[in-house]
Amino acid sequence: MSFTLDERLSAPLMDPAAEAGYAEHPPRMGFFTDTSVCIGCKACEVACKEWNAIPEGGLDLTGMSYDNSVGLGASTWRHVAFVEQATPNRDAVDLGMPSVPQGALQDDRELRWLMASDVCKHCTHAACLDVCPTGSLFRTEFGTVVVQEDICNGCGYCVPACPYGVIDLRPGDGRAWKCTLCYDRLGAGLEPACAKACPTDSIQYGPLDELRDRAAERVDALHEAGAEQARLYGHDPADGVGGDGAFFLLLDEPEVYGLPPDPVVTTRDLPAMWRRAAVAAAGTVAAVAAAFLGCRR
Amino acid sequence: MAECHPVGFQWVMEAKARGATIIHVDPRFTRTSALADIHVPLRAGTDIAFLGGLINHVLSRDLWFREYVMAYTNAPMIVREDFRDTEDLDGLFSGFAEQTRHYDPSTWQYEGADVAAAAGQRDQWALMHRDEEAGERSAAGRRTEKASSMETAGAAGGRFHGHPERDETLQHPRCVFQVLRRHFARYTPQLVADVCGITEREFERVADALTANSGRERTTAFAYGVGWTHHTVGVQYIRTAAILQLLLGNIGRPGGGILALRGHASIQGSTDIPTLFNILPGYLPMPHAHEHLDLDGYVSADAGSKGYWGNMDAYAVSLLKAWWGDVATADNEYCFGYLPRLTSSHSNYDTVVKQVEGSCEGYFLVGENPAVGTSNSRMNRFGLANLTWLVVRDFNMIESATFWKDGPEIDSGELTTEDIATEVFFLPAAAHVEKDGSFTNTQRMLQWHHKAVEPRGDQRSELWFYYHLGRIIREKLAGAVSRETPTPEQAERDRPILDLTWDYPTIGEFAEPDAEAVLAEISGWDGEGRPLSSYTQLRTDGSTRCGCWIYCGSYAEGVNQTARRKPGREQSWVAPEWGWAWPLNRRILYNRASADPDGAPWSERKAYLWWDAEQRKWVGHDVPDFQATKPPDYRPPTDAEREDAIGGSEPFIMQADGRGWLYVPTGLADGPMPAHYEPAESPVANLLYGQQANPARRVFPHRLNRYAPSGETPGSEVYPHVFTTYRLTEHHTAGGMSRWLPYLSELQPEFFCEVSPALAAERGLEHGGWATLVSPRAAIEARVLVTERMRPVTVGGHTIHQIGLPYHWGDNGLSTGDSANELLPIVLDPNVHIQPTKADTCDIRPGRRPRGRARLALVQEYQRRAGITAETGTEAVTRRGGPS
Amino acid sequence: MSPREQPAVPPAEARRAPDFRSYYGRPILKRPTWKNPDVPVYLFAGGLAGASAVLAELAAATGRPGLARTARLGAAGGALAGAGLLVHDLGRPARFLNMLRMLKITSPLSVGSWILAPFSGLTTAAAAAELTGVAPALGRVAGVGAAALGGPMTTYTAVLLSDTAVPAWHDAYRELPVVFAASAVSAAGGLGLLGAGAGENAPAARLGAGGAAVELAASAVLERRLGEIGAKYSTGRAGRWMAAARALSAAGMVGALTGRGQRRVAAVSGLALLAGSLALRFGVFHAGMASAADPRDTIVPQRRRLDAARPAGTEPGPQPSPTRGVTTT
């Protein structure tokens, strides 16, 4: 293989499926989630649970606005975040045209209710996959990252490895679960269940290249309309995870939605880690040897 | 709309993407507000003031669409001299009788027209006269009958004979236009701001956006839901919008209109082919026991009438033929005598009262959960507990099926299971995916759904249940089952049932009736059994059969037109081959109005239907809602009848004058024009008139249904906050279809109330903690969500707090909680008997509610403090400074 | 008291003003599912076993049978305990063999399993030979093999922890192998002190003391270099474990250097070294758990990195304030 380990683990990578050994494969598929048109209906959450027969995740009123499923997890593969905000009204005389993409005016305050549907990012450099000792997590021909539940032994390594806090073990079941990007549906030529259910096309599914172009246009249009807060997240192949297979248009900083601002795949540093470990291991041996040196009985 | 019609909301988002300005008028900041450009957080129950302000804005600044208004509305008609407006009578229109709480609409009429009321209004008048004679009858009795008659109005506009006087210059002081102008003159921006609790700037932003986007080149659409209808003045809310849209020329044109966002998947269908007591299929009025002794009497008032309702006889006869087939002949008036008759109001709430009083024996609850979903759910349960038998057909063991063993009244000790004599039959229902059938959506579009899976176990469709129930009853009556031979009297009594055409083919193992056969019957056949394609083919001579005239043609050519699913990209943008819309697959009603009086489109941009002088017919993108070859310059001869009485430039063909009504001379129970009244229960005095609430609202004084004092009446401060109830995207109505589903329950696991930080501070409510809410009917508890999305409003200098309550919860299922409907009163809009779920008053305090008997004691303590008596809140006419 | 006098809900703005934004103060990362005490004990046992395996062979080679015996048993015991704990920690213990489905260089757990599996086999063989006296030559060979894997045994677990997104673990990847190696050596020395007689225990004492010294030094460096995130090692549960580790290791170190000649002092020192090593593993484990649970650890450094990379003059404008009742901190 012409790659060095470092490159494989973190350098920009245009074709993860090929790198994973698929000689011929369909284009890389992914999601562009445009949160500026999300209405928080949670159809995506429910559709995902229905299609994948995921168990209920608990009946708790959290007080976190209308979010009672709290975050992604073993039993929540799509999660809709709700953020209530108020800003001072930026221009008090504007008539509302052209439209502000999200938020409505109330007197002197602009109230915003941001809603965003989160999902596994299907990272180009997926730490979960990298660290999985069993090969249960694998890269599909569509460039997505999927857990094979019949292989996973619940070692839990993928859980802290994911820089987005996506994958988790399901209590009582012991295996790791996350979005499969509806691998079974993709194989049958269908759109993933969540995207299919989304009424406003907030979740757009398609070849990643096309989605990235479309997203760039959308951001430009929003900026032109005066929504300078609009930004893309996870679209850049040069970012810390080599770009996400599922990326987002956000209207505020990522951390406001519970997303890490600048995640880096942990394995980027793995070669250095191994080197250090090797040196330290040698140190162990050397230390023991040294302990005997000049040591009389 | 994003909350309750998320799938439909995609088109709002698409419009937004194309540059539309989205305005959301709602007391609460909701998921819809989040995506809107402008949110107007007005006080609940004040939309007439808000819309009235917009009307005043349009009129006083001359922003109305002159050519449209002159030609297509009744602006030039001159109103009778003895009409008195709310301006003259401090909030009442002329004709109000305080004793009967009822309007005599005769002074509302046009000058010079010999006016007959619309179909239903004939009853109203007849009864009114009878009431005068029958002085000894109790007021309550009169009230009930009175209201029942209003129900028979149906959708028919008023009819008149003769020719109303007009002033085409619109200068006559009594022409509708001037009457309207004077009526709305006091709805100034400042007054709107005061009443609604918004700023003048907020109002002006909307006014400017709306008027800038109306006219020849642009249209504005209004979409409304139950935030507008669930008021004691619900019908007048829509009327106000209609006036505004007519003034702006936004009716009958693409991108315009007033769109009702309806409820259950086929709630439109359930009024077209009604589950309502007061209309027959196609909005034909239900005959009244005393007034409609024969078929002629039923339709005669319309015989010389104008517009398409002039053909009501053909629609009625075809309906009777569909039901009684060959037995229905001219000689027996097509079995008109078989139709049941109205004797009084049989509205839902009248029935509840009858149950409580013990005069209603049995009850079918089919797809309904009144123990949770209906106003004053407590009174509803007392009603259910007082029946002999109750049939519940549902998916789940809803609260209305288990009230007798675990309802709140069992907990409080007011009822005991042993003493409840109601025999409850629970029959599992098949869901829509388990049966064939159609939905009619808010666009009047019928869409067929095919069965996806067989119903499990004993689950059966409604069609199955009623068909076989009818079959078995018929067999029993026919003596096939019972051994007795009926007496001649019984035989006579049973004829209407035995003569029914009850012959649907059945299919499959469960003998499921063929739903398509039912649709075919609804669509209709001619004498030779050939499917009809248009209601214009319906005849009065009994040669046609049609189960619902407006659905005629839905099975044209023997093909299920409602099952068409050609994708939008394969057809024109109007997509006529997707489903089938009544009438005649028209997608926009009154679309003649999309062209100017000469038949040319108002603008190229908004071209929809136009007169093609060469072909001598109306052409365009849609099926014309007009006689296709009637030229724009057609002027009806003075003796013309039915549709021929409509001129070539009069688009509103269902109205007798072919015009859109800015002013309603007949047909409404509470005034010819909308006026702002406070909700039946309101902490605020009406800033507009001395008249506090809708004088014609229907009240139901009862021990279980006490009302709160309003406005300046002493005691109103005991219930100082406004509360409004609504839906969450995550749940469905009374919860039968969502609280049992884990995937939905986990998304909204518990009943909660939404309060502003200011109210939370004032009342010591803690985010995430508990609150108790008290009304004169009940005390309930809810978890607290403190959010800036709820905003207090300032009204007449006072801060009014608004509390939000989703109403989906009850005690059964996975996600549980108290029902908001425990708090609500039964008091109704006089036109359509709707309950005001959107604006009522209550108190809120921290902590959980008392249990057992103490719960009732708390309610009673509040009642005492507020000085509530049987009369409180029932007064019809009020003057400034309290009830008169 | 009139309603108006009732206490008000404190506005979110008045609460401790956060210097970073988050989603309701919730962590970004998932809490590691690794069990306590399984995993910290596993880290300790593996380290002890690895260093002991090396110690055993050198002891044997230098004619210290008592020390060799102790170390051999320690290596085998530690390896078996480690393997057992690892299996027990799995969500699906029955599928533990899936660990050996493949060898994956990017997965420290895979690499570790491939080290642990032969290592535990070899140490067990060596220990069995030691105990039974059967096939001593084979035992010897096994012991040498185990010793060869002993070094990696002491440090792969450091990579295991570092190769996660948990800031307190990941950012420590430079020092953690040294800390773990030293801790392992110190524990092996401690065990030697405990098990071998005074005549043989000199290397063990030196090892224990030296290991402890390096452990103390390296973990101090680690904490300092990690700055804010390093605080996870000095506060809370982790802080208490680390303090205990420091005290125990220091005491063990002094005892080993000064009192190895006295049987009792040697044993106590040995125990202290073992306990110090064990405490350190708990400390490191809990530091990671706390770090994963703290959104600040994830967000603040990343935000700082982004802001530093932002071209001048493009600072964000005034930021929306979270509304009351629902906070976004």
Ligand SMILES: Nc1nc2c(c(=O)[nH]1)N[C@H]1C(S)=C(S)[C@@H](COP(=O)(O)OP(=O)(O)OC[C@H]3O[C@@H](n4cnc5c(=O)[nH]c(N)nc54)[C@H](O)[C@@H]3O)O[C@H]1N2
């Ligand atoms: N998810 C979901 N969808 C549903 C349903 C459901 O239960 N759940 N139910 C279906 C049914 S049966 C129906 S009828 C429809 C109803 O659909 P909607 O009419 O949208 O229903 P609501 O949520 O009851 O009320 C709408 C809004 O009216 C606001 N409101 C309250 N008072 C006033 C007022 O005085 N003026 C104004 N302008 N607004 C006011 C409320 O704050 C609320 O946001 O939804 C249908 N769709």
Ligand SMILES: Nc1nc2c(c(=O)[nH]1)N[C@H]1C(S)=C(S)[C@@H](COP(=O)(O)OP(=O)(O)OC[C@H]3O[C@@H](n4cnc5c(=O)[nH]c(N)nc54)[C@H](O)[C@@H]3O)O[C@H]1N2
């Ligand atoms: N406070 C307050 N109260 C309200 C409202 C409000 O806004 N505020 N809104 C009002 C409105 S608009 C409505 S429509 C009502 C709704 O209130 P209801 O009609 O009382 O309640 P639903 O829960 O819609 O009842 C539908 C039931 O039908 C069952 N069902 C579904 N499909 C079928 C079927 O095919 N066959 C049979 N037999 N059963 C079926 C479901 O399981 C469910 O239990 O609530 C009204 N009440």
Ligand code: SF4
């Ligand atoms: S987001 Fe996390 S779980 Fe998803 S592919 Fe990336 S590392 Fe794996």
Ligand code: SF4
């Ligand atoms: S828990 Fe399962 S998927 Fe995750 S790393 Fe371990 S074996 Fe792989």
Ligand code: SF4
């Ligand atoms: S792609 Fe499939 S598995 Fe992933 S979130 Fe959507 S529905 Fe769920």
Ligand code: SF4
């Ligand atoms: S389905 Fe679409 S609009 Fe609805 S919550 Fe999910 S992403 Fe948002």
Ligand code: SF4
């Ligand atoms: S539930 Fe049905 S009717 Fe309601 S929005 Fe969804 S698709 Fe439309």
Ligand SMILES: [Mo]
């Ligand atoms: Mo409804």
